Amino acid sequence: MKPYQQIEINECGEPLVPIPPEYFAFETPHPYQKLGAPYHNSKTNSPYYLRQGVVDSLVAAQTQLQQNHQNLQILIFDAYRPVEVQQFMVDYTFNQIAVAQGCEFPVSEDKRQVIIEHVYQFWAVPSLDRATPPPHSTGAALDVTLVDKNQRQIDMGSAIDEISERSYPDYYAAGDEPQKQEYHRRRQILKNAMNAAGFQQHPHEWWHFCQGDQMWAWLTNHNNSGTQVIARYGRY
Template sequence: MKPYQQIAIDECGEPLVPIPPEHFAFEIPHPYQKLGAPYYNSKADSPYYLRQGVIDSLIAAQTQLQQNHPKWKILIFDAYRPVEVQQFMVDYTFNQIALAQGCDFPVSEDKRQVIIEHVYQFWAVPSMDTTTPPPHSTGAALDITLVDENNRRIDMGSPIDEISERSYPDYFANSNHPQEQPHHRHRQILKNAMINAGFQQHPNEWWHFCLGDQMWAWLTNQNNSGSQLIARYGRY
């Protein structure tokens, strides 16, 4: 169990609704659908759904971003993710790492444990327990980046879903390399817009933000000595 999964959930019952296309850019076709992830049993007809309150705050983040960068947009890479899709992507990532390391299949138990621990540094456990839902399965978490007026991605220094330390939000913070310094600046622009709109950022992933789920409550509580928050969004 990860620390944030100890946070209690008081489900508010807010609906899962489509992200309005007029406000944002989208990763089309969706990256996990291209791999064959099983969305066909999903409660939404695409991955681009979030809880209504999360969308309201995301629109506020877009407004905040465009105050200083009027031609930039938030690009939605991924949003709502059923637990079945979470399991598919954990398995896919495990197999990709095992192949890259030259492992024989089936992978030995010792090696399997090492790889799966590495996977779970970045991917949430695909738990079916309603008290420990994967963040994306609540409709309160999303993976995003930025694009310019020509719909070209702003360079963040590493791709979304990379399993490495380069994914840590502040990885480039102390770099003296002139080609790497803009990476941290771009990440900070994204982070500031999202944090000012009420989101929290995943400690290991520059692209993952959440609002209202267990991770959001846990991260907020780390900086709050007063009353402790609980989650308002559980598994959808």
């Protein structure tokens, strides 16, 4: 169990709604759908849904971004992710790492344990327990990046879903080379816009932001010595 999963959930019952296309760019075709992830079994048949309150805050983040950077726009890489899709992506990532390491299939139990622990550093466990939902399965977490006025993705110094320390939000903070400093500046632009709208950022993923789920509550409480909050969004 990860620390944030100990946070209490008081489900508010807010619905999932589509992310309005007029405000954002989208990763199309969706990267996980291209791999065959089973969205067809979900309530939405699409990853581009979030809870209503999260969508409202996301629009506020885009407004905040363009006040300071008129040529930039938030791109939605991923949002709502049913547990079945979470399981699919965990399995896919496991297999990718196993192949890259030259493992024979079936993977031996000791090697399997090492790989799965590595996978779970970046991917949430696809739990069906209502008390420990994967963040994306609540409709309160999303993966985003930036595009320019020509809809070209901004290079942030690592790809979304890259399993390495380069994915840590502040990985380039101490870099003394101009390119590394630029990567950090770009990540800060995204973070500042999302934070201003009430989102929290995943400690190990520059692209992952959340609002109202267990991770959001845990991060909020960790950064605030005052009133402690609980999660308002559980598994949808």
